[in-house]
Amino acid sequence: MIEVNGLTKKYGDRFAIDQISFSVKKGEILGFLGQNGAGKTTTMKILTGFMPATSGTAKIGGFDVFENPIEVKKRIGYLPESPPIYPELLVSEYLNFVSDLRGIPKDQKKKKMDAALEKTQLGDVKNRLIGNLSKGYRQRVGLAQSLIHDPELLILDEPTVGLDPKQVTEARSLIKSLKESHTVIYSTHILSEVAATCDRIVIIDKGKIVAQEAINSMGSAGASSRTEMVVQRLSEKTLTALRAVNGVRNVQASQNGINRLIIEAEPREDVMVELARIVVTTDSGLVRMQPVALGLEEYYLDLIKGKRTAI
């Protein structure tokens, strides 16, 4: 559905994005993750044909974004970071205007508008002024305009920013439901958002892609390097013995009600065996020992700090 190759955008001497390449399959939800200013919005603006790139190619549905922008734009629905709404219009008038811009035939207009209103649950407010709606509703109006022509590809730039928790949950389930009939690229800097919504993730930092992989494999990537142990009795002697094991990098102990140890070690079987042996022989009363998956948050921070590489 999307093929991006060596996409670069320069502002003077500064690279907003530098040699970005990735692809998205049909029906996939791709999370575009990065800090503010990482280059997410620039990439999205280029893909939508709003902004030209300095170099590189981008194809959507087989059409080159720079050579056939009109064909590409017909296939895209775009929700920018600030929803592009006219506060002086009614919701229905606004969607009518967007339908005209999108060249939807008159006989299909009502059907398409009703479908967009239903998907975004805006039916109750369709005759209200957009300027009088809450932020959450305005965001939905923005989403409705991106959906109205039933595009093959939806590009959503931080669609949940500024929404309350209930609205965030609703927006997530709405985006998930869109997967059935659309390919979605979804940018955010909120990690839990990606985990809850996306199939695959592209992490971008300072204009470069630092990782792209499936959400599931990210969780498992660091699973074996961290182990949690819960014991009944914890002595300084046990801690010293654990820290002395060859392959152990760090041992953190917490004693708030239960004695919990988080051990960072090389992902080797013999290290695990030795750790278990020490706890048993020191009569610490082993209650639980299990691997801890590296959180997405830590994985992400490791990546942008350069501690980890994964492409």
Add this chain to the structure above:
Amino acid sequence: MNGTSAIVKKEIRSYFYSPLAYVVLGVFLFFMGVIFTKFIYIYQQYNSKAQFGGGQPGITLDKLATYLYQNMAFLLCFLTPLITMRLFAEEKRQHTFELLFTSPIHAFEIVLGKFLSAYFLMLLMVVLSGLYVLFMVIWGNPELPIIATTYVGLCLSLACYVAIGGLISAMTSSQAVAAVWSFIVLLMLWLLQSLGQGITATFAGVQLGTVMVYLSPLGHFTTFSEGLVHVKDIVYFVSFTGCILYLTHKVVESNRWR
């Protein structure tokens, strides 16, 4: 041209959903009313003097109509920036430029749609001014062909005004800045006529004064208001408007590169 008609419809709707259109129309009608009353008063004075003196009035109704429409053209010079200031500046401020530019329409359709919507509102004022023609026809005997050519000149001048206002609005994201600069530029264009007349300097064999007078819309409009329709004046207005719309298109396109 689907995009153009969609934008025209939306823009006209937006004008009338805000107080701006009503305020501008109200101000226009108020000042035109004041000017018209003043001219009728002057005409009456000339008439009564002529009656008591036994001769023809020293001023004709047609001459008065010419003055009236020259004043109207000048008044519209002030009001046009209020209508055009929001055309592009507002889109930038509201971040709705992204909606227009990610829709499957060409940038020129956007520029044309914006131009036509503001032009429509200006033409509405011209149509409303027909009220004064009606008064003159009921209570006098004006030369209607002269008034008709004056209206043609007025409509062509307004196309230039609106195009200039649109261009300046495309250059900024502040409506106030767009309005002030549009007014300054339109005023300068008017003043070029009288400034040019006093300049005798030449540059590369061309008299600068003549160029300045030619560039001012005032002289071209005056020809129309005297009942004359010259092709060169029509060419001036049409080419001027076309060039400014082309420049606006380029400015709007360049916004996407930044």
